Amino acid sequence: MNVSFMRRLNGWLFALLILLGACAIGFLTARHDHAVDWTYNSRVSMSPETRAVLAKLDGPVDIISYASPQGDLRQTIAAALQRYQQAKPDLHLSFVDPQQDPAAMRNLGVTVDGELILHYRDRQQRMDTLTERSFTDALERLVRGNDRIVAFVTGDGERRADGLGNADLGTFVSQLEQSGMRAVPLNFSQVTSVPEHTDLVVLAGPQAALAPGATKALTDYLASGGNLLWLADPGNLDTSLQPIAEALAIRVLPGELVDASSAALGLKDPRMIALGDYPPSRITRGFTLTTLFPEVAPLAEVRKSDWKPEPFLRSSPQATTQSLNGSTTASLKGPLDFGFALSRLSPSPAKSEQRVAIIGNGDFLSNSYLGNGGNRALGERIFDWLLGDDQLISMPPRGAPDRVLTVSQGELSLLSVSFIVLIPLLLLVIGGMIAWRRRRA
Incomplete structure (x- = not known):
């Protein structure tokens, strides 16, 4: 058989196989897709x-x-x-x-x-x-099933749930409302008790003393099995809040935390407490993000009670306390707790467990500090736990860490030289080698 004919036949068969392969790939890709995301x-x-x-x-x-x-x-x-x-x-x-x-x-x-x-x-x-x-x-x-009613105590200088000021909680609360929580004001000058069907009450750093009626309404709410989040700022514990602290068997210690080791993280103010490790608790289980707390009041359990306290925010061993006028209180040294999760069997037959969280700082959820590290993610975990939505506590935090590319000046210079000089030079060398080989052939 003619050798030339066999070569042509092999060429045609090879082209036919390539065509059939392309048709098969097109047929499969039209019916099955597979995407790979490397971000x-x-x-x-x-x-x-x-x-x-x-x-x-x-x-x-x-x-x-x-x-x-x-x-x-x-x-x-x-x-x-x-x-x-x-x-x-x-x-x-x-x-x-x-x-x-x-x-x-x-x-x-x-x-x-x-x-x-x-x-x-x-x-x-x-x-x-x-x-x-x-x-x-x-x-x-x-997943939640229905909107959770979260009542924010107002009327005594508390952080506003709808406020846009630096110390207010407007940004955080608006994000909570998107995921099934409804924030309502609770002013005890207008009501004498916490309304029914309230899932959680938030007491966010009152600047003035609560009226006796407000204090009684909150202690009655706790006695009946209500859930509470108390954001206690340094220096704001007056006699009107003492009955609430007594009911929880938790004491807000005098002064505020200072930690000289914060300077290693680039923080100039020692009153800025940065946390990367957390005591084991249901709120912080699996939580590894760094959080920032400015001007923190230390907390302590004062006696045994029917509450089961679980510290979930704790300072480093290098921390100590200072009074609000700046003098050091040497008798209180770290590690010191400033966040407690309290739980007990609920007095209410409608719930199996009553939950309370008390934190010696309210700024970490404020408009000014919410965007620092994992502050928002931790706040969402606290609210999910208080509302009984345990299955949502371990949810991954929102956002993605690869949206910003951080490079040093040396890396930026290397990238610039590579794209402007090295890559064009490499293309010229390759082109020259191809031209030289063709001339020799």
């Missing part, structure tokens, strides 16, 4: 928080989208939810044409084309816009 914690594909919330939902989630079949809205919604369905196969999506039955849509309260209603067990959540943040918040609300 930290797969931030581009799905956040760790979203994956964690999906894992908490131990049953099917049905999503109904009231989207018009005209246009590309349905395809957009289906494509956006596809990655969540890959992580949770029992997440089902269906569409309803809102134009088919306008009366039924009015009864449902559907006013936006493409509005989503999520159903999980006997719970439901609505979404007008579909983003990963809004979707994750809706899933968290499904």
Whole structure:
């Protein structure tokens, strides 16, 4: 057989095999897709928080989208939810044409084309816009079951839950409300007791003495099984708060913490207490982020009671105390506790456990300091524990650590030289070698 013919035949067969392989690859990729995300914690594909919330939902989630079949809205919604369905196969999506039955849509309260209603067990959540943040918040609300009512004591100079001042808690509270908590004011000049169905009361550093009626209402609330978060600032413990401290068997010690070792972390003020290690507790289990606490009041257990105290914030051994006028109090040396989680069997038959947290600092959740390290993540853990949402405590913190590229001046100079000089020079050398070989051939 002609050698030339065999060579041509082999060439045609090889081309045919390549064509068949390309067709097979195209056929498979049209029906199966595989994406790889190399960013930290797969931030581009799905956040760790979203994956964690999906894992908490131990049953099917049905999503109904009231989207018009005209246009590309349905395809957009289906494509956006596809990655969540890959992580949770029992997440089902269906569409309803809102134009088919306008009366039924009015009864449902559907006013936006493409509005989503999520159903999980006997719970439901609505979404007008579909983003990963809004979707994750809706899933968290499904896990909680219903909105948690958090009452913030007001009227005596406390940190405001809706305030924008440096010492207020507005930024943190607005983020809590997105995940199923509802903040309401509690002014004891208008009411004589904590309203029913209040899940948590927050006493955030009153600047003036509480009225006797307010103190009695709070102690009665504790006696009846209510949950409390007390943010106690240094120097603000007056006689009006003493009954609350006595009921909890916790004492706010005089003075404030100072820690000279904070200078090693670049902190110029020794009153800034930075923590990276935490005593073992249900709030801080698995928590490794660094938190920052300015102007901290030390706490101590004064006697045994039916409360089970669990310290979860503790200073370093190098810490000591100083009075508020700056003189050192040598009798109190670290490590000193400034955060306690208290629990006991609830006096109320509606709850099995009563929970209280007292922290010798309220600034760490304020608008000024919330963005420092893991302050926000720790605050979310504290609220989740106080509200009994233990399954949400171990949720990964929001945000991704790889959004900012930090390089030194030497690394920046090396990168600049590489892109401006080395890479173009390398391309010239390669091009010259190719041209030299072709000339020799």
